[in-house]
Each structure stands twice: as C-alpha cells, then as structure tokens.
Amino acid sequence: xxxxxxxxxxxxxxxxxxxxxxxxxxxxxxxxxxxxxxxxxxxxxxxxxxxxxxxxxxxxxxxxxxxxxxxxxxxxxxxxxxxxxxxxxxxxxxxxxxxxxxxxxxxxxxxxxxxxxxxxxxxxxxxxxxxxxxxxxxxxxxxxxxxxxxxxxxxxxxxxxxxxxxxxxxxxxxxxxxxxxxxxxxxxxxxxxxxxxxxxxxxxxxxxxxxxxxxxxxxxxxxxxxxxxxxxxxxxxxxxxxxxxxxxxxxxxxxxxxxxxxxxxxxxxxxxxxxxxxxxxxxxxxxxxxxxxxxxxxxxxxxxxxxxxxxxxxxxxxxxxxxxxxxxxxxxxxxxxxxxxxxxxxxxxxxxxxxxxxxxxxxxxxxxxxxxxxxxxxxxxxxxxxxxxxxxxxxxxxxxxxxxxxxxxxxxxxxxxxxxxxxxxxxxxxxxxxxxxxxxxxxxxxxxxxxxxxxxxxxxxxxxxxxxxxxxxxxxxxxxxxxxxxxxxxxxxxxxxxxxxxxxxxxxxxxxxxxxxxxxxxxxxxxxxxxxxxxxxxxxxxxxxxxxxxxxxxxxxxxxxxxxxxxxxxxxxxxxxxxxxxxxxxxxxxxxxxxxxxxxxxxxxxxxxxxxxxxxxxxxxxxxxxxxxxxxxxxxxxxxxxxxxxxxxxxxxxxxxxxxxxxxxxxxxxxxxxxxxxxxxxxxxxxxxxxxxxxxxxxxxxxxxxxxxxxxxxxxxxxxxxxxxxxxxxxxxxxxxxxxxxxxxxxxxxxxxxxxxxxxx
Numbered sequence: 001x002x003x004x005x006x007x008x009x010x011x012x013x014x015x016x017x018x019x020x021x022x023x024x025x026x027x028x029x030x031x032x033x034x035x036x037x038x039x040x041x042x043x044x045x046x047x048x049x050x051x052x053x054x055x056x057x058x059x060x061x062x063x064x065x066x067x068x069x070x071x072x073x074x075x076x077x078x079x080x081x082x083x084x085x086x087x088x089x090x091x092x093x094x095x096x097x098x099x100x101x102x103x104x105x106x107x108x109x110x111x112x113x114x115x116x117x118x119x120x121x122x123x124x125x126x127x128x129x130x131x132x133x134x135x136x137x138x139x140x141x142x143x144x145x146x147x148x149x150x151x152x153x154x155x156x157x158x159x160x161x162x163x164x165x166x167x168x169x170x171x172x173x174x175x176x177x178x179x180x181x182x183x184x185x186x187x188x189x190x191x192x193x194x195x196x197x198x199x200x201x202x203x204x205x206x207x208x209x210x211x212x213x214x215x216x217x218x219x220x221x222x223x224x225x226x227x228x229x230x231x232x233x234x235x236x237x238x239x240x241x242x243x244x245x246x247x248x249x250x251x252x253x254x255x256x257x258x259x260x261x262x263x264x265x266x267x268x269x270x271x272x273x274x275x276x277x278x279x280x281x282x283x284x285x286x287x288x289x290x291x292x293x294x295x296x297x298x299x300x301x302x303x304x305x306x307x308x309x310x311x312x313x314x315x316x317x318x319x320x321x322x323x324x325x326x327x328x329x330x331x332x333x334x335x336x337x338x339x340x341x342x343x344x345x346x347x348x349x350x351x352x353x354x355x356x357x358x359x360x361x362x363x364x365x366x367x368x369x370x371x372x373x374x375x376x377x378x379x380x381x382x383x384x385x386x387x388x389x390x391x392x393x394x395x396x397x398x399x400x401x402x403x404x405x406x407x408x409x410x411x412x413x414x415x416x417x418x419x420x421x422x423x424x425x426x427x428x429x430x431x432x433x434x435x436x437x438x439x440x441x442x443x444x445x446x447x448x449x450x451x452x453x454x455x456x457x458x459x460x461x462x463x464x465x466x467x468x469x470x471x472x473x474x475x476x477x478x479x480x481x482x483x484x485x486x487x488x489x490x491x492x493x494x495x496x497x498x499x500x501x502x503x504x505x506x507x508x509x510x511x512x513x514x515x516x517x518x519x520x521x522x523x524x525x526x527x528x529x530x531x532x533x534x535x536x537x538x539x540x541x542x543x544x545x546x547x548x549x550x551x552x553x554x555x556x557x558x559x560x561x562x563x564x565x566x567x568x569x570x571x572x573x574x575x576x577x578x579x580x581x582x583x584x585x586x587x588x589x590x591x592x593x594x595x596x597x598x599x600x601x602x603x604x605x606x607x608x609x610x611x612x613x614x615x616x617x618x619x620x621x622x623x624x625x626x627x628x629x630x631x632x633x634x635x636x637x638x639x640x641x642x643x644x645x646x647x648x649x650x651x652x653x654x655x656x657x658x659x660x661x662x663x664x665x666x667x668x669x670x671x672x673x674x675x676x677x678x679x680x681x682x683x684x685x686x687x688x689x690x691x692x693x694x695x696x697x698x699x700x701x702x703x704x705x706x707x708x709x710x711x712x713x714x715x716x717x718x719x720x721x722x723x724x725x726x727x728x729x730x731x732x733x734x735x736x737x738x739x740x741x742x743x744x745x746x747x748x749x750x751x752x753x754x755x756x757x758x759x760x761x
Contacts, residue, residue, distance in 0.1 A: 010035075011060070020045035020058045027058075028144065031093055031104045039064050040104050042093060061231060081152045082128065088145035090117060102129060112136075116147065125154055259353040261288070262343050268292040271343050280355065282327030293351075296324040298331060315340070324353070333357045368528060393435055394714025395641040397736030400428045402647030405739045406654075432736050434575075435714075449487050451610045454540045455479040455518045457493050465501050465516075472511030473504075480519045484609040486540045488587045493607075496583050499576045500544040500603055506567070507548025507601065517543045521606060529590035529606070530560060530581065539589070539606040546602075551595040559593060631747050633680035634658045638668035638696060639712070640688045644735075648683070648712075651739030652746065665691025669699055679704060681750055686713040710749050712737065 011017045019027030029043040043062035050056040077083070085094040090108025107113050112126035121139040128134050134151035253260055259277035263270050273288040283291070301323055316339040324332045338351040404425040411418040458479055466475060497516070504514045521541040527534045551559065558564045560581035580603075584591050588608050595601035635657050639645035642663075649659045660675060662668035665688050672679060682700055686693040697709045714735035731749045733742065 011058075014043065014045075016043045016045035016060065017058055020047040021055050023047070024049060024053075024055060028087070029062075030089070031087065031091055033104075034062065034064075042087070059235060077150065078152060078156055080156045081150065082134065084149040084151065086113070086117075086147045086149065088117075088147075090114075093146065098130065116149070120147070126151075256352075259355075260351065261293075261353075262341070262348050262350050263293050264343075265340065265347045265349050268294055271346070271348055277353070280326070280353075281324070287327075298323055298325055319354075331357075333360045371531075392714075394432075394735035395644045397428050397432050397435070398714075399641075399643035399647050401425060401432070401736050401738050402644075402651060402742075404428065406647070406650060428736070435736075449489050451485050451487050452490055453483050453485055454493070454542055454607065455481065455483045457490050458497060458516055458518055458542070461494055461497050464498065465514075468498065468501055469505045469514060470508075470511065473508055474513045476513065476515040478515065478517035480517075482520060483518045484520045484538060484540050486587075486607045487610040488607055489583075492583045492587070496580045496605065497542070497544070499580050503576060504544065504546035504548060504601070507546055507550075512547035512600075515543075515545045517545075519543070520609075523606075527590075527592075529592050532585065532590045534590045534606055538609045540609055542605040542607070544603045544605075545600065547600045550597045550599045551593070551601050552597045556593055556595065560591075631743070631750060632656050633750060634660065634675075634678060635681045635683055635746065636668055636672055636675075636679050636700075637661045638665055638682070638684035638688065638693065640664050640685060644685075647739070648742060651742050652683075654739075655743040655746075657746070664688050665693065665696040668696055669703075672700055672703060679707060681746060682707055682709045683746065684709070684711060686711050708749050710745065712742075 014029055016027040016029030021027075024047045027045040027047075029045070031040055031042045033039065034041045041062045041064045043060055045058045045060040047055050048057040048059055081096075083094075083096045084092060084102075086107075087093055089106065090110075090113045091106045092102045092104060095102045107129050108117070110129065112124070112128070115126070116122075116124060116136070116138050119138075123135065123137045125133060125135050128136075128151060133154045135154055135157045136149050136151040138147055138149045140147045253272070254274050256274055257276055259274065259280045261270055261273040261277055269292045270288045273285060277283075277288065278285055281288075281296070316337075318337045319335045320337070322334050322336055324334050326332060333356050335354040335356050336351055337354075338349045340347065340349050342348065404421050407421050408418060408425070411421060458477060462477060469475060501514065501516075508514075519541050521539045523534055523536045523539060525536060555566060560577050562575060562578040564578075581591060584605055584607070589606050591606075592604040593601065594604070635652055637645065637649055637652070637659050639648060639661075640663060645661055645663065649661045652659050660668075660671050660679070662671050665684070668682075668684065669691065682697060684693040684696055688696075691699075693711055693713075700707050700709075708731075710731045710733055712733040712735060731745065733745045737745075
C-alpha cells in the first residue's frame with residue numbers, strides 16, 4: 001500500500017486546527033469529506049501548549065458522520081420519525097432519513113432552524129427540510145455546540161387523536177404529552193455521552209496524556225469511547241518515544257567529536273551548535289548563534305561555488321567541498337554533509353563538518369613527492385643511459401684527441417693540414433663537453449669539491465660573463481663578502497653561472513639587465529624547491545635575475561627536463577638548465593624559479609654551507625690540464641680498448657716513460673709477476689672484462705706493496721663507487737683525456753708518491 005501524499009496529511013487549512021491554534025484551546029471542525037477516508041466526518045482538535053505557553057502541537061480526533069447516524073437509529077420511535085444532529089452553524093451532522101442527501105448541508109437559512117437555534121432546547125411544530133410538518137423536540141449539548149432534533153410528523157403524532165376524536169380530549173392530550181416527553185428525554189440521552197467525550201478530550205488536550213474516558217454507552221458511542229482511549233494510548237506512547245528520541249539526539253549532537261550545527265534553511269543563521277564546533281572553530285556558543293553559515297566563508301570564495309548552492313537544498317547533501325575560516329582567520333578545507341529537519345517548527349538543516357585540511361596537505365605533499373619521484377626516475381633513466389655510453393664514447397674521444405695532439409706535434413704551424421687537425425680536435429672537445437653535460441644533469445659526474453666562498457666563483461666569472469652577454473645587456477654583480485663558505489666543485493658552479501647567464505641573454509633579445517647576487521640565507525622551515533625539499537639550516541644563496549620575456553607556468557613545469565627547449569630547432573640542445581639542475585642537486589642544494597610571462601625570471605640557488613671543521617682552500621683550483629710533463633720510470637698500463645691503450649702508450653713513451661701495456665687485468669697481473677725490474681705506477685681502466693681495475697690494484701698491492709695507482713675512466717661517479725674504485729682513495733683521470741693531461745696527471749701522482757715516500761723514509 002502506497003503511503004498518503006503530503007497534501008492528504010495537511011491539516012493547517014482545517015477549521016478545528018486553526019481554531020485550536022488561535023484560541024490555544026478546543027477547536028471543532030466543520031463536517032466535510034475527509035482527505036484520507038473519503039467520507040463525511042467531523043473532527044475535534046485541542047492545542048498542546050509548551051512550558052512558555054507556545055503551541056507545540058494539536059491533538060485531534062474525528063468521527064465519521066455515518067457512525068453518528070448509527071447511534072440515532074436504535075431509538076424506539078415510529079418509523080416515520082426523523083432524528084437530526086446539527087452543529088452550531090446549522091449544518092447537518094447526522095440524519096436517520098435521507099442521510100446521503102442532507103448530511104453536510106447547511107440548513108441555517110430555514111426559519112425553523114433559526115428558531116430552534118435561538119431557543120437551544122424545547123418543542124416546536126415546524127416544517128422540516130423535506131417539507132414535512134413535524135412536532136420536534138430539541139436539546140443542545142453543554143460543551144459541544146450541537147443540537148439534537150427528534151421530529152415526528154404531526155400527522156403521525158396526532159393520528160391517535162384524530163382516530164379517537166370521540167374519545168376523551170384528556171387521553172389525547174396525555175398521549176401527546178407523553179410523546180413529546182419521550183422525544184425530549186431521548187435527545188438528552190444522546191447528548192450526554194457526547195458531552196462526556198468532549199470533557200475527556202478537553203482534559204487530554206490540556207496535556208494530561210494519561211487521561212482516559214470513562215463514558216459508558218452502547219453501540220457506536222461506546223465504540224467511539226474505546227477508540228478515544230486507544231488513540232490516547234497510542235499518543236502517549238508516541239510522546240514517550242519522542243521525548244526519548246529527542247534526548248538521544250541532543251546527547252549525540254552535543255557529544256559528537258565532529259563539528260555539527262543546525263541552521264535556519266531560509267536565513268542561514270545558526271540555531272544550535274555542538275561543543276566540537278565551538279572547540280574547532282574558536283567561536284563561543286553565543287557568537288555562533290549571532291552568525292550565519294555564510295560568515296564562515298572566506299571573502300574570495302564566490303557565492304556560486306558548490307557549497308553555497310547546497311545550503312538551501314531540501315534533500316540530503318553528502319561530502320560537498322568548501323572552505324571555512326576559524327576565529328583566528330585560519331583557512332580550513334572542509335567536507336560538509338547536511339539534511340533537512342524541523343527545529344521547533346522552523347524548517348532547518350543539520351550540517352556535519354569534516355575538516356580535511358591535513359588530508360589535503362598530505363595529498364599535496366604526496367603529489368609533490370610522486371612528482372619528485374617521477375622526475376628522479378626520469379633523470380635516473382637518462383643518467384643510466386648517459387653512464388652506459390660514457391665509457392665507450394669517452395674511449396673514442398680519448399683516441400681522437402690523443403692522435404690529434406700527437407699529429408699536431410709533427411705539423412708545421414703554417415701547414416693547411418694543421419688547421420684540419422685542429423678543427424677535428426675542436427669538434428672532439430665539443431663532443432667531450434656534451435658528454436660532461438649528459439653526466440652533469442644526471443648527477444653522475446665525478447666532482448672534485450673544495451671549500452670556498454660562493455662570491456669568489458662569481459667574481460672569477462665576471463670577464464667571461466661580460467664577453468658572453470650582449471652589449472645591450474647591463475650586468476650587475478652584488479656580492480656579499482660575508483657569504484658563508486660552501487663545499488662544492490668550483491668548476492661545476494662556474495658552469496651553472498654561465499648556463500644561467502646564457503639563458504638570461506637569450507630571454508632578452510632587445511637588451512635588459514642581468515643581476516647576479518650572493519648572500520647567506522637561513523631557512524627556518526622546510527622549503528619546497530624544484531624536485532626537492534630543503535631542510536632548515538644555513539645556506540649560501542646565488543640569485544640570477546633578468547628582465548626578459550619570462551617563463552609561463554606551463555613551461556616552468558618542464559623547465560629542467562633534459563632535451564626540453566623552447567628555442568627553434570638547431571638553436572638549443574635542451575641541456576643547459578638540465579645541467580644546472582643536476583649540478584645543484586649533486587651539490588646537495590636546491591633551485592627555485594620565480595617568473596611570469598612578460599615579467600622576467602629569477603633563479604635562486606641554495607647550497608648548504610661547509611662544516612665548521614672544513615678548511616678553506618688557499619685558492620680555487622680550476623680543472624684544466626697543464627702542459628705536457630716529462631718524466632722517467634716504468635708504468636704498467638692496463639686498458640681493454642685498443643685505441644686508448646695505443647695512444648696512452650705512445651704519449652707516455654714520448655714523455656720519457658717505459659710502458660708495459662696489457663689488454664686486460666689478468667694480462668697486467670701476469671706482466672707484473674714476470675717483470676724483474678721496478679714498476680713505478682699502475683695506470684688502469686676501471687671497467688674491464690674479467691678482472692676489473694679495483695681487483696687488479698688490490699692483487700698488485702700484495703705483490704708490490706706501495707705501488708701508486710692511477711685510475712682512468714669515462715664512467716660516472718656512482719659506477720666507480722659500485723666498482724670500489726672510489727673507496728681505495730687513489731687518483732682518478734677522467735676520460736676523454738689529452739696526452740698533455742695524461743702526462744701531467746702521471747707526473748702529479750708520481751711526485752705525490754715520491755713526497756710521501758720521503759716523509760715516511
């Protein structure tokens with residue numbers, strides 16, 4: 001069975017309801033067709049008052065008019081008699097004859113009705129609604145303004161008199177008197193139980209839900225009394241359940257750990273808040289009740305956002321995102337859920353708030369971490385590729401550069417062939433620089449750190465910078481003399497400065513200003529930078545700013561990706577800023593980018609300061625090769641690449657050394673075992689098939705203790721660490737190398753070894 005529609009349950013248009021609310025007492029309805037029963041009925045209502053005298057509700061009872069007719073039928077009267085029940089307005093409530101026609105009709109316009117209503121009770125001969133003249137006895141109830149009519153057609157009532165005209169007039173009068181008396185008594189007997197039920201309804205309506213009717217009657221009136229008692233029992237149970245439910249609700253509302261409140265659905269003003277809302281938002285209960293829900297919203301949130309439009313919805317709302325302000329002005333990310341209810345007869349909504357500020361921060365941090373991981377994995381992949389090709393590529397470049405240098409030694413200065421060889425050498429050097437850039441952005445190059453002031457490196461690049469930038473660009477250097485010391489590779493930081501300067505120059509094709517500044521910075525809180533988070537501490541800061549075209553948000557997201565460039569094809573490799581990023585990351589620092597389209601760009605680089613116990617370098621030593629150095633002694637050369645082995649042996653031989661060349665570690669160990677003379681230096685590649693350079697050095701240290709070792713490798717720093725080469729603390733020569741760089745490094749290692757021997761001699 002379908003539940004009735006809300007319109008059928010509406011009672012605020014009924015007279016008994018309006019009168020009960022208006023008078024705060026008893027209201028009696030008009031007979032009409034019931035919305036639910038579909039039959040004529042009359043209803044009673046009694047206002048239920050609250051502690052302050054306000055109307056809290058209306059208790060109502062109704063009776064079908066057909067039931068009243070049944071009450072009238074059993075009366076012992078002639079079959080022609082008619083019993084009619086009228087309300088105070090002259091409307092027919094019940095009638096024993098032609099009830100379907102007359103019940104519910106207003107007959108107050110009849111003269112007989114007006115006469116009897118004015119008299120309240122008595123006996124009259126009147127013409128009925130059906131045109132029949134009757135002798136009618138009538139009486140009015142005391143509590144209910146209803147009137148009972150018992151009418152006997154005059155012809156019937158006087159029939160005995162007419163039939164017995166010859167009988168004594170006294171007997172006729174007696175019969176008439178008896179009939180009228182019976183009619184009057186019957187009218188009073190019907191109204192008595194109705195009056196009792198009315199009194200019981202008054203007591204119940206006054207708030208005494210325990211009151212029950214004691215009216216005794218047979219037939220339909222008795223059934224009505226029993227129905228009244230059952231209704232009273234049900235209402236009392238419902239009232240008890242309602243009180244218990246309200247108690248549970250209030251307890252749950254007040255003790256709920258999440259902020260909750262009730263607000264007026266029309267005005268959006270707070271009607272009630274729980275303690276969690278007071279604690280979480282910092283407003284007192286009184287302050288809340290003087291505010292509206294909109295007072296919690298920040299001004300910058302437009303009134304068209306999702307939360308606002310849900311505030312006045314009638315149905316349930318779940319997990320709508322919004323933002324609130326607490327009493328301190330802190331911005332809170334929230335999810336709100338709400339549903340409609342009646343709060344003291346006021347349409348309202350109950351809202352539950354879930355503060356998701358920390359969750360959003362965690363999600364943001366997780367997203368940033370995932371992005372950092374993605375970038376790190378990308379750099380790791382490219383770095384692995386760069387490291388993989390570095391060895392073979394650097395071997396090729398070593399041979400090319402070496403043979404170029406050897407060839408140049410035998411070519412006259414004015415010879416056309418010399419220019420060709422020098423061009424080959426320049427191209428090979430450019431290839432070597434590209435290899436170093438690949439290793440730099442992947443953070444896999446071998447660093448040679450020193451302790452120095454950042455301002456010193458910037459000052460040393462002044463002349464190079466002025467040649468590098470255009471004449472229409474003004475260069476400003478603002479160097480803080482108190483910039484703290486750092487531990488880094490000065491050559492790599494020079495590369496960072498030059499790359500950023502080139503980037504700034506290209507962003508100012510019509511000229512502008514390039515500012516480079518250094519200073520000390522103390523971070524109190526962790527700071528998110530590109531691809532990393534800097535911990536609190538002391539940093540040396542390099543700031544490079546230009547007044548160029550600026551960088552859009554979309555481009556900034558990919559700014560440090562290798563091979564990404566916005567320059568036309570052929571005008572950029574996409575490695576400049578990637579190299580800067582890799583060097584800064586490998587130096588333990590971080591980089592920030594401040595820019596907007598058309599507003600210039602500022603790169604801010606933070607490098608951790610050196611430890612308090614680390615000594616400052618006497619001078620910043622650039623990583624440049626010196627002139628070829630001559631020497632003497634025997635060098636054991638282990639190199640698996642034939643071209644590199646050949647050029648290294650040739651360069652060392654020309655420099656005056658005796659070279660014992662081997663194609664791998666096992667061959668070198670065999671030569672060292674069978675060689676009768678001294679071996680002054682082991683020069684070995686790190687990565688070789690079979691026995692690698694570290695294993696060869698360890699085996700020879702047992703065979704020839706104190707033998708100096710020089711590693712030569714084109715692999716990256718982490719590969720050397722994996723092979724154990726860095727752990728030995730020996731000298732390292734980067735590939736590709738020139739004959740001059742090779743002989744200079746060999747002389748340096750042999751000289752250091754000789755000095756160490758003298759110190760311990």
